Amino acid sequence: MASVLIIxxxxxxxxxxxxxxxxxxxxxxxxxxxxEGLAAAKRKRFDFVITDLxxxxxxxxxxxxxxxxxxxAAVVMVVTAFGTVETAVEAMKEGAFDFIQKxxxxxxxxxxxxxxxxxxxxQREVARLRELNRSLTEDATPRxxxxxxxxxxxxxxxxxxxxxxxxxxxxTVLVLGESGTGKELIARxxxxxxxxxxxxxxxxxxxxxxxxxLESELFGHEKGAFTxxxxxxxxxxxxxxxxxxxLDEIGEISPAVQTKLLRVLQEREVQRVGGDExxxxxxxxxxxxxxxxxxxxxxxxxxxxxxxxxxxxxxxLPPLRERPEDIGLLADHFVRKHAPRINRKxxxxxxxxxxxxxxxxxxxxxxxxxxxxxxxxxFCEGEEIGVADLPQTLGAPRNDAVLSLPGGELSLTEVLEDxxxxxxxxxxxxxxxxxxxxxxxxxxxxxxxxxxxxxYGFIQKGEATDEA
Numbered sequence: 001m002a003s004v005l006i007i008x009x010x011x012x013x014x015x016x017x018x019x020x021x022x023x024x025x026x027x028x029x030x031x032x033x034x035x036e037g038l039a040a041a042k043r044k045r046f047d048f049v050i051t052d053l054x055x056x057x058x059x060x061x062x063x064x065x066x067x068x069x070x071x072x073a074a075v076v077m078v079v080t081a082f083g084t085v086e087t088a089v090e091a092m093k094e095g096a097f098d099f100i101q102k103x104x105x106x107x108x109x110x111x112x113x114x115x116x117x118x119x120x121x122x123q124r125e126v127a128r129l130r131e132l133n134r135s136l137t138e139d140a141t142p143r144x145x146x147x148x149x150x151x152x153x154x155x156x157x158x159x160x161x162x163x164x165x166x167x168x169x170x171x172t173v174l175v176l177g178e179s180g181t182g183k184e185l186i187a188r189x190x191x192x193x194x195x196x197x198x199x200x201x202x203x204x205x206x207x208x209x210x211x212x213x214l215e216s217e218l219f220g221h222e223k224g225a226f227t228x229x230x231x232x233x234x235x236x237x238x239x240x241x242x243x244x245x246x247l248d249e250i251g252e253i254s255p256a257v258q259t260k261l262l263r264v265l266q267e268r269e270v271q272r273v274g275g276d277e278x279x280x281x282x283x284x285x286x287x288x289x290x291x292x293x294x295x296x297x298x299x300x301x302x303x304x305x306x307x308x309x310x311x312x313x314x315x316x317l318p319p320l321r322e323r324p325e326d327i328g329l330l331a332d333h334f335v336r337k338h339a340p341r342i343n344r345k346x347x348x349x350x351x352x353x354x355x356x357x358x359x360x361x362x363x364x365x366x367x368x369x370x371x372x373x374x375x376x377x378x379f380c381e382g383e384e385i386g387v388a389d390l391p392q393t394l395g396a397p398r399n400d401a402v403l404s405l406p407g408g409e410l411s412l413t414e415v416l417e418d419x420x421x422x423x424x425x426x427x428x429x430x431x432x433x434x435x436x437x438x439x440x441x442x443x444x445x446x447x448x449x450x451x452x453x454x455x456y457g458f459i460q461k462g463e464a465t466d467e468a
Contacts, residue, residue: 009033167194204246216229331357
């Protein structure tokens with residue numbers, strides 16, 4: 001139930017509208033003139049206001065101007081028997097949501113009220129999200145410290161320097177690298193070190209949604225746009241207004257979505273699915289992929305004009321195997337991060353364990369290393385992680401005291417799981433982290449692959465999808 005204020009000095013018209021709106025299930029307050037209506041609006045905040053245009057004393061334009069000055073989010077519709085284009089334009093310039101000319105049947109009024117309340121609800125949700133973001137952010141202090149990008153390799157030092165320079169601009173950035181290298185971490189740094197840090201940071205995993213759902217998620221939809229669209233929904237671009245949107249796995253989007261995304265980047269406006277009007281958005285775009293987009297352009301699978309729109313400033317993250325000097329630092333970092341949570345008093349890794357970490361190729365990159373350290377902490381009983389504590393898939397023997405059966409042999413289930421994980425690791429590396437190609441090499445569905453990647457620690461929990 002919403003609260004609706006109706007202002008009209010014609011008693012019959014006022015009561016007729018009040019009855020129609022009340023029958024919709026809303027709470028109605030009726031006022032016989034502008035002064036009475038504005039006084040009611042001072043005592044209470046209404047979800048929707050309907051005001052007549054021609055009234056004695058103050059006009060409907062005055063009502064719109066006063067209400068919008070007090071509350072820029074106020075949603076007001078003007079009703080008049082003197083409908084002209086000039087009057088409608090004047091009302092809209094003052095911030096009126098809509099304009100309706102008398103006489104009108106009850107069903108028209110109901111449709112207008114329903115549309116206005118949907119718009120009011122979407123505006124409240126945007127305001128709530130922005131207020132939440134502001135409450136979690138100190139406007140003057142960046143939330144991200146580049147020191148959190150653990151690494152002493154030359155490549156990581158260069159990336160940190162590039163992020164500092166690019167963050168101060170509004171330039172579109174494309175982050176390249178294999179899965180698990182930390183692309184979202186870079187996107188977060190670009191936002192938190194930028195002038196947009198007090199605005200929202202919105203993430204979209206483009207590979208996790210089917211084409212139709214992704215389009216609705218990015219651009220929003222109107223009520224009735226498709227089966228199940230029971231109300232208007234704002235897209236991620238609208239929710240990111242004033243901030244940054246991070247489009248992860250951008251190489252997975254379909255040609256149709258590529259076309260619509262290109263228009264957003266060019267015009268800085270979105271059109272909701274099933275809608276006719278466009279909405280201006282002020283958004284910084286950061287995208288990421290583990291695909292070779294240039295090769296996809298040559299093969300005709302990715303739009304060349306969109307590629308150049310996204311590829312203004314590329315930042316390439318090297319795989320972990322190409323910066324072995326960072327492995328030990330990262331391992332110690334993850335020990336400090338997870339040991340307190342797991343309730344382990346572990347201060348690092350033994351020299352032998354560190355050599356074992358250096359021998360492994362890390363197809364899952366930093367994410368796989370973090371999961372391996374977390375798993376090792378579970379089995380570690382000393383002050384340092386030893387070789388026996390590391391996952392067997394790293395080429396280290398398991399700690400038999402923890403994982404063996406009474407007879408001293410591993411169970412069949414454990415042996416099969418180890419073999420399965422090794423096969424997935426090889427396929428994942430061969431496919432360069434592309435999940436659809438990994439699933440093809442293994443001969444399984446993508447949905448099954450997501451489950452197994454999560455199970456064995458290649459991706460974080462929550463990234464899995466029902467995508468088939």
